[in-house]
Amino acid sequence: xxxxxxxxxxxxxxxxxxxxxxxxxxxxxxxxxxxxxxxxxxxxxxxxxxxxxxxxxxxxxxxxxxxxxxxxxxxxxxxxxxxxxxxxxxxxxxxxxxxxxxxxxxxxxxxxxxxxxxxxxxxxxxxxxxxxxxxxxxxxxxxxxxxxxxxxxxxxxxxxxxxxxxxxxxxxxxxxxxxxxxxxxxxxxxxxxxxxxxxxxxxxxxxxxxxxxxxxxxxxxxxxxxxxxxxxxxxxxxxxxxxxxxxxxxxxxxxxxxxxxxxxxx
Ligand SMILES: Nc1ncnc2c1ncn2[C@@H]1O[C@H](COP(=O)(O)OP(=O)(O)OP(=O)(O)O)[C@@H](O)[C@H]1O
Numbered sequence: 001x002x003x004x005x006x007x008x009x010x011x012x013x014x015x016x017x018x019x020x021x022x023x024x025x026x027x028x029x030x031x032x033x034x035x036x037x038x039x040x041x042x043x044x045x046x047x048x049x050x051x052x053x054x055x056x057x058x059x060x061x062x063x064x065x066x067x068x069x070x071x072x073x074x075x076x077x078x079x080x081x082x083x084x085x086x087x088x089x090x091x092x093x094x095x096x097x098x099x100x101x102x103x104x105x106x107x108x109x110x111x112x113x114x115x116x117x118x119x120x121x122x123x124x125x126x127x128x129x130x131x132x133x134x135x136x137x138x139x140x141x142x143x144x145x146x147x148x149x150x151x152x153x154x155x156x157x158x159x160x161x162x163x164x165x166x167x168x169x170x171x172x173x174x175x176x177x178x179x180x181x182x183x184x185x186x187x188x189x190x191x192x193x194x195x196x197x198x199x200x201x202x203x204x205x206x207x208x209x210x211x212x213x214x215x216x217x218x219x220x221x222x223x224x225x226x227x228x229x230x231x232x233x234x235x236x237x238x239x240x241x242x243x244x245x246x247x248x249x250x251x252x253x254x255x256x257x258x259x260x261x262x263x264x265x266x
Contacts, residue, residue, distance in 0.1 A: 009039040011209050013171060013203050014059060019068035021054050030056050030227040032068070038170075041204040042232075043214050046224030047245060052207040053097075053198040055074060055224065058206070060094055061085070072178060073170065090169040091118070093164030097179060100160065101148040108144035114166040130166065130184035136199075138192050158192070165196070171194075175199055178213050178257040190216040203225045211258035223249075 018226040023031040028051035036042050044052050057063040061077040070077045075088055086217035093114075101110045111130035115121060121129075126154055134144055137158040148156055157177060164172050177193065178186035190213050197204050208214065214221055214235065225245050231238065239250045249255060 007038060009037075011034070011038045013038045013073055014205070015069075015071040017058065017071075018070050019055075019058060019070065020066040021051065021058055021128075022066050027227060028056075029065075029068075032224075032228040034222055034229050034232070036171075036205055037204060038171035039197075039201065039259070040204065040219040041070070041193065041217050043221045044205065044207045045209070045214065045223060045249065047220055050224040051227070052224055053175055056175055056205065056207055058096075060089075060092065060173060068163075090114075091167040091169055091172065093161075094173045095164045095175065095177065097162040097175045098156065098160075101156060101163070103148050105118065106147055107139065107151070107162070108143050110148070111163045111166050112150050114163065120165070121127060130162075133162040133165045134159070136196070136234060138188070152185075154182075154189065157181070157189065161192070161196070165200070168200070169202070171203045171205065174204065175224045176207055176209065178208065178210045186210060186212065187216070193217050199263050211255050215258050 007139055012035050014034065014142060016032060016034040019029050019032040020027070032055070034055070037229070044055065046052050049171070049188070052156065054063060058065050059072065061070070064078065064235050073088065073091055080088060102109075102113070108127065108130050110193060111133050115126045115129055131144055135141070139162065143151070143155060143159070148159070151159065161174070174193070178189050182188060190264050193206070194217055195206060196202060206217070220234060221233055222229045223238065223246055225243065226232070230243060231241050231246065235250070241250075
């Protein structure tokens, strides 16, 4: 790989080494390594229960690993005092699977939540910034005043991404961004992810089962299997990997449809 360019594209912004996560005797990750480069959209795929969400949570420090190191933007998570930790957290945004919005707050108020931690920001500026993020997420103006219960699933996800963008992060984590969306809504969301990455120079790490999202959005894909990242690469590279799960996933009929390939002859 060539080194970072003048905008830092290509530099490693997340470095996971020897990660071990376990719940009781259940070992989810055992010596997992992962690198994420600035400016890329990295998709994480794997069978159900292989620990994709646990990996995202471990990267942002919501789960304390049993062993290994996670370095984000040059800092080792776990070594930081509360103040440095809070400063680092402002440099990423996280969109949980269902949006994880506060049901008693409007969309605008939800997006304002992270902005409340910014010292010296007036209420008027906070509201204006939140409204800007809501529109950047592709929601209409009148969504600002709506409550999560009054939104469709797709709109809730957009509100979740607006909140993840509240603090102008460098990295955005998306947990199954298109899950539960109809195909048109999922396509629109894929395009939104690409637009936001390009417009805001974001690094995006997303967990997905959606082959269309992999094809439309991801520069590289990391495959979780056997308690680690088995392989990372482009779709073309992963299609050449000889591993039962990878083969089945990247050569199945759904993959062929998503990747616009001719059906394989038996
Ligand atoms: N807080 C927890 N306590 C105990 N076990 C947990 C906890 N969180 C996750 N697990 C277990 O860790 C494993 C990995 O979970 P995770 O949610 O990361 O899987 P996943 O790959 O995201 O799955 P899916 O594709 O089905 O969403 C699962 O067996 C799950 O039951």
